[in-house]
Amino acid sequence: MQNKKHIQIAVDGPSGAGKSTLSRALAAELGCVYMDTGALYRAVALYFMRANVGIDEKEKIIAGLGEIKIGLEYQNGEQLVKLNGEDVSRLIRTPDISSAASRISAIPEVRRFLLAAQRNVAAANDVIMDGRDIGTVILPDADVKIFLTATAEDRAERRYLELLSRGEQTDYATVLAAVIRRDGDDASRDVSPLKPADDAVPVDTTGNTFEQSFELLKGIITEKLRSKTNETQV
Numbered sequence: 001m002q003n004k005k006h007i008q009i010a011v012d013g014p015s016g017a018g019k020s021t022l023s024r025a026l027a028a029e030l031g032c033v034y035m036d037t038g039a040l041y042r043a044v045a046l047y048f049m050r051a052n053v054g055i056d057e058k059e060k061i062i063a064g065l066g067e068i069k070i071g072l073e074y075q076n077g078e079q080l081v082k083l084n085g086e087d088v089s090r091l092i093r094t095p096d097i098s099s100a101a102s103r104i105s106a107i108p109e110v111r112r113f114l115l116a117a118q119r120n121v122a123a124a125n126d127v128i129m130d131g132r133d134i135g136t137v138i139l140p141d142a143d144v145k146i147f148l149t150a151t152a153e154d155r156a157e158r159r160y161l162e163l164l165s166r167g168e169q170t171d172y173a174t175v176l177a178a179v180i181r182r183d184g185d186d187a188s189r190d191v192s193p194l195k196p197a198d199d200a201v202p203v204d205t206t207g208n209t210f211e212q213s214f215e216l217l218k219g220i221i222t223e224k225l226r227s228k229t230n231e232t233q234v
Contacts (some may be wrong), residue, residue: 007032007126008141009221010134013148014194015098015182016155018205019130022148024078027128029218035072035121036079036130037138038101042092043070043083045100055103062109070117084230095163095170095178095232102182105132106189132186135197144224146217147196150206152179 009032011023027034045055047068048200053060071082081089091097104110119137121127129138135145150158156176163170186194196202203222204212 006124007121008139009128009144009146010121010139010142010144010197010200011128011130011148011217012132012134012136012194012196012200013130013146013156014132014179014186015102016159016179017148017150018155018210018213019148020160022217023128023130023208025210026217026221030128030221031126032128033074033121033125034079035118035127035129037129037134038116039079039081039089040070040117041093041101041105041110042097043081043088044068044110044114045094045097045104046088048104049084049097052093055100058107061104065109065113070114072117072121090166092138093163094168097187098182099178099185100128102185104202106185106191108191111137111191117229119129121132122152132194133192134156135200136195137192140197143199143228144221145197146220147200147202148217149202149204152176152206154177154206 011019018229023036024034026032048055048061048064051064053064058060069084073080073082079089080087081092115138118129122139124179131138135142135147153176156172156179159179160170160172160175163175201224203216203220205216208216
């Protein structure tokens, strides 16, 4: 394993699998910085939607990347996403933005644009980072890799309840259709498609309570880190 100063934990998986909620709680429990990498792509998507640039207008998107400045701040353990100085943390959590982020993340230039920001956070902190290509591309030498999933129906139910809790008007069928479409987009893109790393631990949380999933992942991470420590001491 490559020598690293800081602990790196990668949590990948499809939309709605609970990556962000669980990773945030695990980071707080383990004393790590939490980084939701999907939020970066969502912020890029929001920028171009506001600029009336179509998600399929690849050349305009590539040309416009230089106009974007994305910043991450952490307050009370929460990640805030700044788009050209504006806090857009809540604005990027809609189904439309989710769908647009998936499509825009298939553009290689967008992924390169955001790569350094993700690796810089990991280089400076003990980090739990979640996304769709963390263990395969962003942090290939991560100490722990988890591939988190659940059925599309289970994930749609969680996302539906999350949106309702924010006061957003939607229905379960619409959210389920968006989840299935997002799965297809993420798995079929040419650049960094959604797939588990060869050395990732697969975890299916279908039907689990949050507490059950939290304890399951905490146990996996603790054991993996203990094993890594023992390996370095041999």
